[in-house]
Amino acid sequence: MKNKDRKQLQANLGKENLDFFIELLKSRKNPEFDNHYIREIKKISQGFNIRLTREQKLLFCQKCSLYFEKDNLQKIRFDSKTMTKNYTCPRCEHIKRFMLK
Numbered sequence: 001m002k003n004k005d006r007k008q009l010q011a012n013l014g015k016e017n018l019d020f021f022i023e024l025l026k027s028r029k030n031p032e033f034d035n036h037y038i039r040e041i042k043k044i045s046q047g048f049n050i051r052l053t054r055e056q057k058l059l060f061c062q063k064c065s066l067y068f069e070k071d072n073l074q075k076i077r078f079d080s081k082t083m084t085k086n087y088t089c090p091r092c093e094h095i096k097r098f099m100l101k
Helices: 003-027 031-047
Strands: 075-079 084-088 095-099
Touching (some): 003 031
């Protein structure tokens, strides 16, 4: 097997695993395993160099791994000076900024 084919195969497997853990996280069958799922999502995305989409990034806090649900909603603010949308984590007060187009 060529090196290029192997890398493509690994990338596809990584994306499948990433989608699997995101679906587990969204299904909320076992809420006590949320931190484990988020840790696995981070490992896979960093290990296989896969970028998370904006929707995937907004599922949890990158710093404290808190899953955002109806109980603990993140604060959303618009900054007109920098033209960004700021999301603030309720637990650790970490701010994620996304540029508006």
